[in-house]
Amino acid sequence: MRSIRTYLLLALLAIITLVTFVSLLKGYQSSITKAQQLFDDRLKNIAGIIANANQDTQPRTAGVFKLSPGVFFQIWSDDFMLLAHSNNAPLTQLFDIDNDSAFNNINFSGYRWRSYTLQDTTLNRWIIVGERDDIRYTLAENVVLASIIPIVLAIPVAALIIWVAIGLGLKPLRELSEQLNNKQADDLSPVVLRETPKELTQLVTTTNALLDRLNAAFLREQQFSTDAAHELRTPISALKVQVHNLQTAHKVNDQEIESLALGIDRMGHVIEQILALYRHSPDQPLMKRAPLDLCAICQHVIAKHYDQIALKQQQISMVGEEKCVIKANKFALETLLDNVILNASKYTPDCSEIRIGIFQNNQSVKLVIEDSGPGIEAHDYDRVFERFYRGKGDQHDSGTIGCGLGLAIVKHIVAIHHADIVLDRCADLGGLKIVITFPKQVKLTS
Amino acid sequence: MLINAVVIVLREVLEASLIMSLFLAYSQHVTVSRLSLLFGIVLGGLFAWAYAVHISTVSNWFDGVGQEVINAGLQLAIYFVLLGFITQALIGVSRPIERITLISLMVLGIVLASIREGSEIVLFITGFSSAPDLLQPVLIGSAIGAGIGISVGVCIYYLLVTMSFKNSVRVGYVLTLLIAAAMISQVVQQLIQADWIVSEYPLWDTSNWINERSITGQLLYALIGYEATPTPIQVTAYFSAIAMIVFVSFYQISRKTK
Numbered sequence: 120m121r122s123i124r125t126y127l128l129l130a131l132l133a134i135i136t137l138v139t140f141v142s143l144l145k146g147y148q149s150s151i152t153k154a155q156q157l158f159d160d161r162l163k164n165i166a167g168i169i170a171n172a173n174q175d176t177q178p179r180t181a182g183v184f185k186l187s188p189g190v191f192f193q194i195w196s197d198d199f200m201l202l203a204h205s206n207n208a209p210l211t212q213l214f215d216i217d218n219d220s221a222f223n224n225i226n227f228s229g230y231r232w233r234s235y236t237l238q239d240t241t242l243n244r245w246i247i248v249g250e251r252d253d254i255r256y257t258l259a260e261n262v263v264l265a266s267i268i269p270i271v272l273a274i275p276v277a278a279l280i281i282w283v284a285i286g287l288g289l290k291p292l293r294e295l296s297e298q299l300n301n302k303q304a305d306d307l308s309p310v311v312l313r314e315t316p317k318e319l320t321q322l323v324t325t326t327n328a329l330l331d332r333l334n335a336a337f338l339r340e341q342q343f344s345t346d347a348a349h350e351l352r353t354p355i356s357a358l359k360v361q362v363h364n365l366q367t368a369h370k371v372n373d374q375e376i377e378s379l380a381l382g383i384d385r386m387g388h389v390i391e392q393i394l395a396l397y398r399h400s401p402d403q404p405l406m407k408r409a410p411l412d413l414c415a416i417c418q419h420v421i422a423k424h425y426d427q428i429a430l431k432q433q434q435i436s437m438v439g440e441e442k443c444v445i446k447a448n449k450f451a452l453e454t455l456l457d458n459v460i461l462n463a464s465k466y467t468p469d470c471s472e473i474r475i476g477i478f479q480n481n482q483s484v485k486l487v488i489e490d491s492g493p494g495i496e497a498h499d500y501d502r503v504f505e506r507f508y509r510g511k512g513d514q515h516d517s518g519t520i521g522c523g524l525g526l527a528i529v530k531h532i533v534a535i536h537h538a539d540i541v542l543d544r545c546a547d548l549g550g551l552k553i554v555i556t557f558p559k560q561v562k563l564t565s
Numbered sequence: 566m567l568i569n570a571v572v573i574v575l576r577e578v579l580e581a582s583l584i585m586s587l588f589l590a591y592s593q594h595v596t597v598s599r600l601s602l603l604f605g606i607v608l609g610g611l612f613a614w615a616y617a618v619h620i621s622t623v624s625n626w627f628d629g630v631g632q633e634v635i636n637a638g639l640q641l642a643i644y645f646v647l648l649g650f651i652t653q654a655l656i657g658v659s660r661p662i663e664r665i666t667l668i669s670l671m672v673l674g675i676v677l678a679s680i681r682e683g684s685e686i687v688l689f690i691t692g693f694s695s696a697p698d699l700l701q702p703v704l705i706g707s708a709i710g711a712g713i714g715i716s717v718g719v720c721i722y723y724l725l726v727t728m729s730f731k732n733s734v735r736v737g738y739v740l741t742l743l744i745a746a747a748m749i750s751q752v753v754q755q756l757i758q759a760d761w762i763v764s765e766y767p768l769w770d771t772s773n774w775i776n777e778r779s780i781t782g783q784l785l786y787a788l789i790g791y792e793a794t795p796t797p798i799q800v801t802a803y804f805s806a807i808a809m810i811v812f813v814s815f816y817q818i819s820r821k822t823k
Binding site: 126129130132133134136137140141143144147148257260264267268271274 | 713
């Protein structure tokens with residue numbers, strides 16, 4: 120069943136048509152039979168009137184009775200002499216004296232006639248009257264048809280009324296479907312229908328309860344995330360201060376303290392990345408989006424990390440458009456750029472080149488990040504987006520702090536923005552080429 | 566006249582609508598575009614009109630029995646299309662070529678049924694164009710006949726699509742079998758009318774129980790090829806047609822299970 124409305128319309132209309140038309144045929148047959156009985160009664164009366172009005176007992180010598188072509192009569196004497204007849208009646212005897220039935224069907228002049236034979240016992244005569252069968256039938260049919268035609272014509276009208284009625288009946292369902300369909304990704308408010316029919320009450324109640332539980336769960340998780348961020352960052356910052364104090368105040372600067380400081384930095388980085396990964400999970404609905412200039416944000420992120428890039432004597436350049444507006448979440452977009460630019464810096468050697476390009480057409484905005492580093496093997500392109508996966512495993516030779524979450528975060532942010540990410544080898548610089556395509560028109564729904 | 570129109574149009578529309586409802590119901594399982602089936606109806610309608618317009622020429626073929634012979638040919642073709650449809654449905658439609666074959670058979674079946682039944686309706690109604698007094702009851706009767714025929718088709722379609730797939734296949738198979746056999750029975754009837762097959766005394770006469778011209782009689786005529794007075798050769802052809810489809814079905818099933 121593809122559409123409830125079409126199903127209901129066709130099924131109802133088929134049943135109504137079937138029942139109505141079959142009843143109509145039954146009614147038609149009964150009406151025709153009834154009409155024939157009425158015509159027979161009329162024929163009988165005509166015969167009686169003729170018997171009373173005409174007193175001929177001898178054959179009429181001159182003149183015949185002119186009647187309409189559909190009716191005839193004959194008057195026969197007991198000794199079978201034709202006493203009188205209508206102009207269209209034959210001169211032959213049209214009744215059988217041995218036949219007990221007064222009503223008969225006879226044929227003459229190329230037509231079938233319905234006749235009635237009356238025995239006039241007063242004047243010892245036989246009066247035969249008849250009507251053309253086809254005229255009787257047509258007359259009866261015309262009378263019956265007059266009552267049938269409106270019913271037949273009513274079927275298309277009924278179809279129209281049923282179509283509208285079903286449409287009205289299904290309105291709450293359509294309203295529910297539209298409300299769910301038009302819900303923004305971050306909208307977990309309950310569904311409210313103007314009128315909730317009995318059949319939809321359970322569905323609406325269950326859906327609202329589900330949305331309510333989901334909202335509570337997200338709020339709980341958000342609270343947990345905030346608390347965890349605070350509770351974890353504070354001791355790590357304290358540890359960093361302690362290590363710094365240890366190095367400066369006590370002039371301790373051996374290899375073990377260096378390793379301790381590096382370990383604390385690594386722990387801090389992992390915690391930040393895990394929190395970022397959680398915040399940008401694609402099923403995270405509480406994310407506001409607004410029109411943003413990708414070029415401006417990109418410049419801001421480059422400036423933010425320029426010290427680190429300059430430290431490695433890397434050359435970074437930005438080419439392409441001056442302004443590219445996309446609808447995105449600012450924090451998420453910055454996190455994405457943080458990850459891809461820092462990755463490019465971290466995993467390429469000193470004095471290497473990083474090139475960022477931003478291009479746009481009518482449908483999309485393209486962000487391209489290329490570097491002259493070692494790149495990623497083609498067979499790892501899919502796997503690098505997995506959480507905690509690092510190329511070459513624990514033997515990663517970059518020597519930089521990393522936990523294998525950067526590209527997983529990037530992938531999540533790309534998914535949230537209905538964008539697309541492709542990894543490739545940069546033909547110019549020889550390193551990794553990341554192409555992220557943001558659609559300009561995004562239906563920001565769940 | 567109204568009753569005559571009802572009986573004639575109902576007989577034709579019912580046959581076509583049963584075949585179409587079967588195909589439409591099956592099209593749900595093989596994702597056939599409804600447009601292709603609609604195309605079959607429109608194409609068949611156009612051919613039916615052309616056939617009816619040139620009926621006097623066609624009638625003169627085969628020593629004056631051209632209409633009967635062509636009608637018999639169309640019905641025989643519908644039988645083979647139904648046989649092919651059952652065979653292909655049993656083989657399956659996993660490969661594109663099998664799917665295309667099945668869709669082509671369905672469209673061809675609809676085109677043939679539309680030509681056969683549509684031309685009869687066009688001929689019947691246009692026959693009264695010169696008798697305006699009779700045209701109104703003929704048109705009303707035709708509308709009633711068409712309405713009943715289409716309604717039965719719609720009911721059978723929804724019956725098939727709302728059933729479980731297994732039951733739908735079973736009922737659909739039996740219906741196809743009976744409609745196909747009814748086609749062969751009509752082929753024999755047409756050839757008897759054309760004097761290509763010698764007419765014989767009927768095997769039985771059930772017209773007192775179910776009159777062929779009643780609504781029930783027409784429904785049974787379209788559904789199972791009901792004849793109140795069938796000749797021995799009609800009965801033989803009817804059951805041979807069923808036997809052939811059953812044999813082909815068993816052959817395909819046994820091939821598939823091997």
